[in-house]
Amino acid sequence: MKRSYLILLLFALTLISLFVGVHSVSIKGLLAGDEVQQMLFLKTRIPRTVSLILAGGMVSVGGKIMQHLMQNKFVSAGTIGMMDSAQLGILLVMLLFPNSSILGRSTAAFIFSYLGVLLFLNLSKILPKGDPMILPLTGVMFGNIIGAIATFFAYQFQLVQNVSSWLQGNFATVMQGEYELIYLTIPVFIILYFFGYQITIAGLGSELSTNLGLNHQRLQWIVFALVALGSSSVLIMVGNIPFLGVVVPNLVSLFYGDHLKDTMGLTAILGSTFLIICDILARVVIAPYEIPVSVVVGIIGGALFLLLLTRRKIR
Known part of the structure; x- marks a missing residue:
């Protein structure tokens, strides 16, 4: 599919997202000055759609960059323990500072997710290099260990329901005045785009990129800090979104190649498109009720994964 068609598809889905929901909102009603429809449109529909676009783009681009830097097609924030580490940080803040603000929880999520990915990077250096599935499988086990620690504390202090409901991927609660932290993904994406050429070189491997004059380790630290920052803001605002950071980058690589800077914008567009489709389905499948978008993404993304x-095994 041509890039222009993908942009048009995203634009069309954005319009659909703005007008799909339990309560009726129409162009005619907005133009007629219906106060209820205008309030819903401004306070819920626009914030929700903007959040879908930014979250889908950030998670997908973050996965693409991780896969490139770690030279593995199946790693993402969800498969190397980054999100589990962020959840542990959020839980500890809820325990130690129960009245902390969103900014405080976001800071904890960022710090713990960054520490988690740095720890996993050191762990990955001692793993055997033969099978590419070893790295993501180890990452999943690493994340499960951190998740188990978080679950233990959650049960110990009776916070299981609070944590699980808060971190489940769901855009139904996104409202004006409570979602703006997700705009942090915009400067993160811009900075990552300007690092695109260096990241492309770093993807050739530590030894080769160093020979080309690049400080490979320092670039990894900077880039993973940016990815952790963007991913943490998404987690805080809308919860965890499974498979998105793995499936979308692989689809982009399959059809458009692996040149990072050329495909970064495309990855963001496809990620946003995929997430909006899943969210629209989440709103209409059992209407007038709504299911969490993470469930729909998990089903479709899991099948694509x-x-x-299978395609890798056949090859």
């Missing part, structure tokens, strides 16, 4: 694994 299995197809990618």
